Amino acid sequence: MHIHKWIFFLLTICTGTSHSIIFRSAQSIQTYNNTAYIAETRFVKRSGIFREARIVEVAGIRVVFLFAYANMSHIGVRFIYKTNYSLRARSSYKNILLSCVVTRIILNQTWLANIWSSAIYSKIFMSTGGPGFHSMFTSLSSISDLVKSISAGLKTATISSTELSAIKTQFSNANSSLSNTPSSVADATILGLVSLPDTVNLAPAHSLGEIRGIPHQGISSIYINELTTQACEQALSDWERAPIECLIVDDVRHSDQSIIDAIKPLWEIQLPKTDYVTNGKNVGFTTTGHETIIRCSGGTAGDICPLLTINLGPLSPITLIAADLVLTKFSIYANIRSTFNQAIPYQLYWAPCGGCAVVMIRLGSGVPTTISGINHLGILRLSSQQFVRNFTLQEISNNLLSNWSNSLGANQEIRNLWAWTTASTISTYGKIIEWWLEMFGVESAFDSLNVLATEINAGSVPQNLYQDIYETIKNAFLPSLRNFEIWHFLSD
Known part of the structure; x- marks a missing residue:
């Protein structure tokens, strides 16, 4: 069997101030090249192409390496910035919408377009964990390259009132499903939860991105006009220092040490904080009880x-x-x-x-x-x-x-x-x-x-x-x- 050889790099961002390692795991801490890490193996399925996942975690970056029992021709990278403005972080619905707005604005900026123009088979998307990217690469050692450029660009990016106004108009015009009956809108929300996982590529489609599990357009109709440039800058600042989740899929068994070598350049640029809500293996889903x-x-x-x-x-x-x-x-x-x-x-x-x-x-x-x-x-x-x-x-x-x-x-x-x-x-x-x-x-x-x-x-x-x-x-x-x-x- 022949499938593409990809490394998925799930990058996640959250807020905080601590740079210390916070491990909530029974695994013992090991060291390699002055880097502390923990590692464990988990099973996804006992048979088939994807079976066991090797998990390597350093301060603020969690890597999941999934070995493929199949021939693969390329390495791919998928990464998610797990922000504190995400559904996984149990953020407010207004802030979840804000994250989608900021991502759409950044996606339209020239600096990111220039970085992305060199990416192969690329995709930019929104997820319950935050904004995500993936592309194809040829070696494990190069997986940090694209992400490093994005992380560096985020540190100097700004958002103008003109950009925000334009995106507000797009989001308002996109709330077309609310013209249906209450029952139909409820059905659409349910469908968004149970349908086959399939992220929309925001890069060429100019889609605004919708978060599964919540009535995204309904939330947009409530909060879109309340968003300010100051709030956008705060969300962008939150994005800059997020912890990172990496999913690596390859038909070559990489050692823990080679994985650490591959992600260390990214860590040095991102300097991910470890006190974010979704740091490490933490999960979540926003509810208010109301x-x-x-x-x-x-x-x-x-x-x-x-x-x-x-x-x-x-x-x-x-x-x-x-x-x-x-x-x-x-x-x-x-x-x-x-x-x-x-x-x-x-x-x-x-x-x-x-x-x-x-x-x-x-x-x-x-x-x-x-x-x-x-x-x-x-x-x-x-x-x-x-x-x-x-x-x-x-x-x-x-x-x-x-x-x-x-x-x-x-x-x-x-x-x-x-x-x-x-x-x-x-x-x-x-x-x-x-x-x-x-x-x-x-x-x-x-x-x-x-x-x-x-x-x-x-x-x-x-x-x-x-x-x-x-x-x-x-x-x-x-x-x-x-x-x-x-x-x-x-x-x-």
């Missing part, structure tokens, strides 16, 4: 469509099982001893997003506008409370193992790389680079779930399994912890 109104011009005035988004936490066997249980059990337990005189249908979806297990819940078709004077928003709120009240620890203990072979595992696997990205038009290479954008930091979550399933089927059940799953689900719906968001799509 209701946000997204106004739509389609439909009949007063029409509403609430969409509940739940963050179950960083991807792990526990949160993957919790996602499966919410999807398969919510409709059942939300209708037990219901305050309504009829069974309410629900539609549920889930996908990895920002390294977390994210679930979206909306009412199904045919639900009356009001039931006993309660509108759709109230119905969804009460239904969530009923689900948590009825889906007890005892229910999980009684039902979990008996459903494992035909339920648990299957619903998670639909979002694993090999099942989620089955489209024949996507190359194996293309699948891994897009899927990885939502998985870095938790690369082995699906493999760990399969290991747990094997152990359970062999009769070995972890002592706190049921309790951990129960707490994960309960905490996701608990108002005081604010691990959810209600998007209230409303027709004017």
